[in-house]
Amino acid sequence: MRLSQYLITTSKEVPKEAKCISHKLMLRAGLIMRFAAGIYSYLPLGYRVLAKVTSIIEEEMNQVGAHQLLLPFVQPAELWKKSGRWGNYGEELVRFKDRKEADFVLGPTHEELITQLMKHQINSYKRLPLTVYQIQTKFRDEPRPRAGVIRTKEFLMKDAYSFCQSEKEQMTIYEKMKQAYERIFSRCLLNYRLVEADTGPIGGERSDEFIALAPLGEDRIVECEECEYVAKLEKADTGFPTSGDRCPLCKSKIRIKRGIEIGHLFWLGEKYSRSLKATFLDRMGKERYFVMGSYGIGVSRLLAAIIEQNHDEEGIIWPKEIAPFQAAIIATSPETFKVAQEIYLRLRRGGLDILWDDRDLSPGVKFNDADIIGIPFKIIIGNTFLKESKIEIKTRREKTTVKVKKDVVFQKMKELVQNAK
RNA sequence: CGGGACGUAGCGCAGUCUGGUCUAGCGCGCUUGCUUUGGGAGCAAGAGGUCGUGAGUUCAAAUCUCACCGUCCCGACCA
Incomplete structure (x- = not known):
């Protein structure tokens, strides 16, 4: 979506x-x-x-x-x-x-x-x-x-x-x-x-x-x-x-x-x-x-x-089976918009229910919205991608972050969703 | 249904006590433009209100009086 x-x-x-x-x-x-x-x-x-x-x-x-x-x-x-x-x-x-x-x-x-x-x-x-x-x-x-x-x-x-x-x-x-x-x-x-x-x-x-x-x-x-x-x-x-x-x-x-x-x-x-x-x-x-x-x-x-x-403090933390979406994709700079789109389409094709925050807003707003809504994972494509070619995945409940290469995001997400509470 | 609090812009509030300065103000949000872009950005220009409803008092009511409506909280009741 x-x-x-x-x-x-x-x-x-x-x-x-x-x-x-x-x-x-x-x-x-x-x-x-x-x-x-x-x-x-x-x-x-x-x-x-x-x-x-x-x-x-x-x-x-x-x-x-x-x-x-x-x-x-x-x-x-x-x-x-x-x-x-x-x-x-x-x-x-x-x-x-x-x-x-x-x-x-x-x-x-x-x-x-x-x-x-x-x-x-x-x-x-x-x-x-x-x-x-x-x-x-x-x-x-x-x-x-x-x-x-x-x-x-x-x-x-x-x-x-x-x-x-x-x-x-x-x-x-x-x-x-x-x-x-x-x-x-x-x-x-x-x-x-x-x-x-x-x-x-x-x-x-x-x-x-x-x-x-x-x-x-x-x-x-x-x-x-x-x-x-x-x-x-x-x-x-x-x-x-x-x-x-x-x-x-x-x-x-x-x-x-x-x-x-x-x-x-x-x-x-x-x-x-x-x-x-x-x-x-x-x-x-x-x-x-x-x-x-x-x-x-x-x-x-x-x-x-x-x-x-x-x-x-930030909001709801939905159990994975109840969350309205499994992950939110957030591009934090205009240069990564295209990559975000690519990832969104890839994950969606793979059967994951994804919310792509494609709005032209500052990153903080997007982070906070994803958090209050309670989406279990945030897929962040920004500075880290521009510098290290890596995409970050943050877990809402445990507040942990992993960095992965673009071509394994789907695989990693499936694994994370599988193991999530 | 008993007790209490509240009702002003989409949301949060100030103004009400002590009527006139209110042609009703602030913050958030919204619209337009430019600049921004890693945890709720900046500047500029804008839109948005029967002050819950009705009656009354008064030269004058968001402000005072009465009635009604609505909302929330505590209790009773109940899944």
């Missing part, structure tokens, strides 16, 4: 609305723009990052045999009345009437719809177990959106639903999904904890949450300094502990930490299949309710969590 032809607007100054690091950096790097409280659009650069995260999630979901589909965002209220959530989901549920005065909701989650879908699609145990997922915009009319993209009214979510014939089968899926989540969050370079949680308005019998550690997080967890013990603050075995209290398991000191909820697993059991009368015929020809699970990842929120844990 030629930067001069791309929609990128970075900023030295921070809009005063932003208080937390990820929000500031997302605005400064020009990833998002706010239209109302908790309502954001993603600019091309932000969308690229969102797409990278999305594709990691898709890979891992497909890996565990989940099938991607797309449910409607606008949902008939009828199903919500059947499940009982029309009455008890609360004001977060946006309701409206169409021109014929029929009730609808904007989907905050999709248990009702997917259950209804499966009720019609599956009627034999031979087709089970089955897991499906979608990546889609959700709407929840939050009383107080906050911290940029961490709590918004409209957000991108991956929601998966599993349908099984028994609790035992459901347990297997639940575990597989948990492992898939662990791989997803590791690929995002997130430091997270897995804790048991409340089921909330989704309901069901148990739930587990993935919490990315971050000081601005809304969730509090209790963690032992020595042993494995970790729990949500409100579910801790010792009432309402404070830092320095004793671990209920090993009596060492515990710590309170804050974090952002990035993923949630729900053991739904028959909650929705019963209320929507979704059944299949088992081996004995007997009608049975599906045993269900649902599994969410806040995709847009993930970006904020990743930035909270991967940044420095």
Whole structure:
């Protein structure tokens, strides 16, 4: 991509609305723009990052045999009345009437719809177990959106639903999904904890949450300094502990930490299949309710969590799998413009995703832009090239530099990208 | 929804207390030209504002009063 032809607007100054690091950096790097409280659009650069995260999630979901589909965002209220959530989901549920005065909701989650879908699609145990997922915009009319993209009214979510014939089968899926989540969050370079949680308005019998550690997080967890013990603050075995209290398991000191909820697993059991009368015929020809699970990842929120844990003074430091571009090419003098172009074309032909900063600006501006955006490598063609015929490659995260000859830049870049975090 | 802060150019701010000097100013960014080119360059010339909205007080309102709208923070609530 030629930067001069791309929609990128970075900023030295921070809009005063932003208080937390990820929000500031997302605005400064020009990833998002706010239209109302908790309502954001993603600019091309932000969308690229969102797409990278999305594709990691898709890979891992497909890996565990989940099938991607797309449910409607606008949902008939009828199903919500059947499940009982029309009455008890609360004001977060946006309701409206169409021109014929029929009730609808904007989907905050999709248990009702997917259950209804499966009720019609599956009627034999031979087709089970089955897991499906979608990546889609959700709407929840939050009383107080906050911290940029961490709590918004409209957000991108991956929601998966599993349908099984028994609790035992459901347990297997639940575990597989948990492992898939662990791989997803590791690929995002997130430091997270897995804790048991409340089921909330989704309901069901148990739930587990993935919490990315971050000081601005809304969730509090209790963690032992020595042993494995970790729990949500409100579910801790010792009432309402404070830092320095004793671990209920090993009596060492515990710590309170804050974090952002990035993923949630729900053991739904028959909650929705019963209320929507979704059944299949088992081996004995007997009608049975599906045993269900649902599994969410806040995709847009993930970006904020990743930035909270991967940044420095200069800006974002994207993990290589998430970076909008793998490298930025920067020519620091007019004489090296042609060489930069040549390298850009070479690397692009080789399949690397490159941002060529071909703007007529001073080098400092280009360095700073590449840094705030968080591009993992800067390929610098300037004085060093004119003097030593060498091209420099600087690593964003480790801040190291290597110098290479022009004709091996592609090879070296492939190697660096391969080994990068 | 309770408590607090804020709203002046695309962004960051000054001016508001004590009304007139404001035909509203500064920095960044933007446009044009020339010079520059290794960590946010220099000079020159420019463009850009219903001072959140509405009503009121006054000879006179960015400035005072009231109402409303919007934004952010803390809390409650929630994924």
